[in-house]
Amino acid sequence: MKRMFEAVIFGGAKLFWDYRHRNTGQYKGYYHWHQCCEILFVHEGTGHVIVNGETFPIRRGMLFFFRPYQLHHVYANVSPEQPYTRTIFHFDPQLVDEFLRPFSKRHGLFTALWHGRHPVQAFDLMASESSVERNFDDYHSAREEGKGEDGEEIAILILRLLDTIIRSDRNGFSRPLGIGGRKSAGYVQQAMRWIDEHYQEPFHLDDLADAMHLSKFYLSKLFHEETGSTLKEYVTAKRMRHACRLLETTTKSVEIIGSEVGIANPSYFVQVFKHEVGTTPLKYRTRFIQSADSRGKVRT
Structure with a gap:
């Protein structure tokens, strides 16, 4: 049975990595939270994400940042003809915070996201999709080579992702993308x-x-x-x-x-x-x- 509180069991690992996970069957989702940070990137699919009382679209190129213990719900419209493929990773924000401290601008964005001071948690990175894909491919290759737990590799993964978020908007921040219109x-x-x-x-x-x-x-x-x-x-x-x-x-x-x-x-x-x-x-x-x-x- 699905429970609202989903403790992520790291088993001594620094980062829990689920690369390009694909669903072709029913994916109703449910409300839940974790004790750590979660980043979700959508490679393909449609549906909705609910976080902070707002509803955002699931679509290719969307990235979501969920804070520790933050309630969220992911609902995808899935079929064999319309799969839902995403990369998800979980991590202890205190550990990542130490890795990012030398990089003031990106560290500032990370801490704002972590502590809820950033107004946005859903980012449309479709225009930078190839960059995000390369970043994930590079880190996944590092994991296959046994380097996935290297702090430097984890720092590069998250630094490059933060850099993409910053560059995705001229002012440094993306704007809310609620499903609006209807x-x-x-x-x-x-x-x-x-x-x-x-x-x-x-x-x-x-x-x-x-x-x-x-x-x-x-x-x-x-x-x-x-x-x-x-x-x-x-x-x-x-x-x-x-x-x-x-x-x-x-x-x-x-x-x-x-x-x-x-x-x-x-x-x-x-x-x-x-x-x-x-x-x-x-x-x-x-x-x-x-x-x-x-x-x-x-x-x-």
Whole structure:
């Protein structure tokens, strides 16, 4: 069963590399997050990515940067005639941060992306696709030669990618690429913003539909068509992600945390959390504390 929190197991490696992974069957995707950074580059395919309450298109040349513990959803329209091919790699941002420090401009972009200070996480690099492809080919060749864990090789991979992002726009930054244009897309963005503002409160989907002056059934249909997920899945994902943050950063009881994420019934909150995250809230907190202690970090 797919879980919202997907811990990337590095097994002592510096970078988890999945090169040109190809799907020709159904790829619905689901809301999830990792403990590390993730970069996704699309070689071919269509669909949508949801991150930060915004929906972006999957298409050739698109690159996405996901921060640690950032909720995101990838939905691809896949068939044998229309495959979804992408390169994905995960890494510990603190390790990469050390590699990039001598390169001030690119290091600045990386830290802005890592810490959420950059306004954009989706970049259209189609005009520089050949450069990105060469970069990935070169690093993949290095891995096949047994050099993939060399810090210099990893630094070159990410430096060249950051350089491509910087050069893709005259001002140094790309701009948001929301799916816009269609009226239905506007409704979906409004719905996500409303949920982002109210998910910590108990509410019914009727409340959202009323606020948008649409029928619940019509809004649900639009949301699923545009995102590949349901409104309930989006609400649950937001609530469980916030619950995890509270479990990690506070000593509040499970009952209080459930109430603060809009689920007042403690038993039901534990049931939903276990179903979506894969463990109970208390076990999640214990594992987080043990993991932080093993890295020598102090909780605040």
